Amino acid sequence: SQTIHQWPATLVQxxxxxxxxxxxxxGTSNPNLYWYRQAAGRGLQLLFYSVGIGQISSEVPQNLSASRPQDRQFILSSKKLLLSDSGFYLCAWVRAGANVLTFGAGSRLTVL
Amino acid sequence: AQSVTQLDSHVSVSEGTPVLLRCNYSSSYSPSLFWYVQHPNKGLQLLLKYTSAATLVKGINGFEAEFKKSETSFHLTKPSAHMSDAAEYFCVVSNVGDRDDKIIFGKGTRLHILP
Known part of the structure; x- marks a missing residue:
């Protein structure tokens, strides 16, 4: 069966x-992968998505970046965090050509 | 390009009364549409989906939604609200497989159930 892992669960930076x-x-291969950020009153904002290794589409210009070094690995990064980067970050995947998302448990980031 | 608008950020209904959560979408292609629910401190759960079959879609927990192309709407309804329905609901539009792999969420509607 397919599972999705996301870490760390909580981060204070x-x-x-x-x-x-x-x-x-x-448990799957060649998934589409997504990073969303959930902030109060703003729903889930699509940040990045990837349809394959090394293929990243950015939806929101900001100081975040994403990479997909392996087929089933998706990394969200920043060189210098801002206060406004605080939020709940969710990774999700869909089978290629399908459209039902499966979400990870999320990572709560607090920037102080 | 696609987008989704949830017309109400908060909806309050009394237990046992009908629920209506409104959603309008725009899409360059024939979209797939979804409703997800997020209970407090829980993950996101798929309620129902429309993928160009029957326009009236039934989901879990007694919810259903009707796809109306002429109105570009996909409103979520339930005949009788239960206290356990209190949660945040997200309308989602997707064109995966149609040259565009974005999956876009609305800003959410928080449903409050009054005793």
Whole structure:
């Protein structure tokens, strides 16, 4: 069966520090992968999505970046965090050509 | 390009009364549409989906939604609200497989159930 892992679950970081959130999917190949951010009153904002290794589409220009070094690994990064980067980050996957998302448990980031 | 608008950020209904959560979408292609629910401190759960078959879609927990192309709407309804329905609901539009792999969420509607 397919599972999705996301870590760390909780992170508290100072302004200006780097960030790395990791997401991996097991039990499938060539999934579409997505990073969303959930902030109060703003729903789920699509940040990045990827349809294959090394293929990243960015939806929101900001100080975040994403990478997909392996088929089932999706990483969200920042070189210097801002206060406004605080939020709940969710990784999700769909089978290629399908459209029902399966979400990870999320990573709650607090930037102080 | 696609987008989704949830017309109400908060909806309050009394237990036992009908629920209506409104959603309008825009899409360059024939979209797939979904409703997800998120209970407090829980993950996101798929309620129902429309993928170009029957326009009236039945989901879990007694919810259903009707796809109306002429109105570009996909409103979520339930005949009788239960206290356990209190949660945040997201309308989602997708064109995966149609040259565009984005999956876009609305801003959410928080449903409050009054005793």
């Amino acid at each position: 100072p302004v200006g520090s780097p960030l790395s959130l990791e997401c991996t999917v097991e």
